[in-house]
Amino acid sequence: MAGDAPYGLIEEAAIAVTPDGILWTGAEADIPAAVAHYPRHDLGGRLVTPALIDCHTHLVHGGNRANEFEMRLMGASYEEVAKAGGGIISTVRATREASEEDLIAAALPRIDTLIAEGVSTVEIKSGYGLDIDTELKMLRAARRLAALRPIEVHTTFLGAHAVPAEFKGRADAYLDEVCIPALKAAHEEELVDAVDGFSEGIAFTPAQIARVFDAAKSLGLPVKLHAEQLSNLGGAAMAASYGALSLDHLEYLDEPGVQAMASAGSVAVILPGAFYAIREKQVPPVGLFRKHNVPMAVATDLNPGSSPMNSLLLAMNMACTLFRMTPEEALAGTTRNAATALGLTDRGVIAPEHRADFAVWNAEHPAELSYRFGFNPLHQRIIGGWIDIPLA
Numbered sequence: 001m002a003g004d005a006p007y008g009l010i011e012e013a014a015i016a017v018t019p020d021g022i023l024w025t026g027a028e029a030d031i032p033a034a035v036a037h038y039p040r041h042d043l044g045g046r047l048v049t050p051a052l053i054d055c056h057t058h059l060v061h062g063g064n065r066a067n068e069f070e071m072r073l074m075g076a077s078y079e080e081v082a083k084a085g086g087g088i089i090s091t092v093r094a095t096r097e098a099s100e101e102d103l104i105a106a107a108l109p110r111i112d113t114l115i116a117e118g119v120s121t122v123e124i125k126s127g128y129g130l131d132i133d134t135e136l137k138m139l140r141a142a143r144r145l146a147a148l149r150p151i152e153v154h155t156t157f158l159g160a161h162a163v164p165a166e167f168k169g170r171a172d173a174y175l176d177e178v179c180i181p182a183l184k185a186a187h188e189e190e191l192v193d194a195v196d197g198f199s200e201g202i203a204f205t206p207a208q209i210a211r212v213f214d215a216a217k218s219l220g221l222p223v224k225l226h227a228e229q230l231s232n233l234g235g236a237a238m239a240a241s242y243g244a245l246s247l248d249h250l251e252y253l254d255e256p257g258v259q260a261m262a263s264a265g266s267v268a269v270i271l272p273g274a275f276y277a278i279r280e281k282q283v284p285p286v287g288l289f290r291k292h293n294v295p296m297a298v299a300t301d302l303n304p305g306s307s308p309m310n311s312l313l314l315a316m317n318m319a320c321t322l323f324r325m326t327p328e329e330a331l332a333g334t335t336r337n338a339a340t341a342l343g344l345t346d347r348g349v350i351a352p353e354h355r356a357d358f359a360v361w362n363a364e365h366p367a368e369l370s371y372r373f374g375f376n377p378l379h380q381r382i383i384g385g386w387i388d389i390p391l392a
């Protein structure tokens with residue numbers, strides 16, 4: 001896929017790769033003489049796309065929140081769940097109690113599930129430690145996953161995810177005494193690729209997040225933000241003023257916020273799993289993103305509370321069915337736009353001078369990747385030009 005047709009689809013295509021990446025792509029009939037002698041691997045006429053990229057996950061975490069799922073379905077309110085010690089704080093407790101090895105062991109099946117769907121790059125956030133040691137422990141675990149599996153991990157510091165119980169009512173003190181020092185320590189240990197926050201009434205104000213972003217800026221780190229998920233506090237516009245790589249969720253974003261994103265070149269990361277799981281009614285402004293040419297990415301938001309969803313293919317289907325994105329937009333959302341949301345320019349498209357990371361599908365048309373749900377049509381991944389040998 002790399003032409004001018006819808007999806008950039010090229011029929012009867014060929015891709016020439018070297019250890020440095022993609023050298024050439026086009027119709028097999030047009031293979032240049034310079035690469036005609038290359039050894040060939042016949043993919044049987046299957047559909048080939050860029051390997052998928054999940055640009056927003058919290059897949060490293062301790063414990064699970066199935067009990068809350070059950071409590072809510074037995075009629076408990078969010079407040080009653082929170083009073084019973086539920087919510088993010090419940091995961092914080094389990095994550096603090098888990099060792100780094102425990103976190104890795106619990107994350108491996110989750111990352112294997114993404115790999116099995118053709119994912120070759122995944123973003124993983126901290127944010128369930130909310131103390132310096134545990135935030136660093138989460139990021140170390142995330143980094144080590146890349147050494148244990150054939151996948152690239154991009155880490156995001158999310159210390160501004162929630163105010164921990166010991167700082168209840170003292171958000172600014174938490175930012176000054178824990179969050180910002182943790183960011184600096186994590187950066188010192190080279191554990192951080194980007195910095196995120198949760199701008200919401202139940203979390204931090206845009207002004208508070210801006211203090212974390214000022215620290216990120218002083219360290220030369222890019223930013224992104226969970227914004228306008230449950231209300232409009234102006235978080236997206238604030239983050240856009242920092243040149244945010246992406247703004248994520250965005251159900252309650254208005255047109256001025258979309259325009260601010262367009263001016264900043266920020267990507268809108270669409271997270272249908274959380275919308276579905278919390279039974280939100282307000283859909284993100286997909287029409288405004290189109291109108292103002294704001295690129296849209298699609299991700300799982302894999303987390304134990306608001307989006308315990310481990311399938312990027314299902315996220316693509318939900319983005320179409322729930323938010324009316326087209327299958328072409330959904331596939332761009334898990335390839336080239338997901339790469340842009342992570343600040344990556346070397347992947348996400350099948351084009352010369354890009355990584356030779358591909359997903360080969362038992363499918364005849366790209367729309368099949370969003371059309372089905374609960375079915376995985378992946379035939380194999382090709383990573384760095386090499387056939388990916390399944391681990392299991």
Ligand SMILES: O=C(O)CC[C@@H]1NC(=O)NC1=O
Pocket residue numbers: 087088091161197198226229274303304305306307
């Ligand atoms: O419920 C959780 O554990 C995470 C909630 C999650 N975090 C965030 O910033 N938005 C969310 O939906």
Ligand SMILES: [Fe+3]
Pocket residue numbers: 056058226301303
């Ligand atoms: Fe999230």
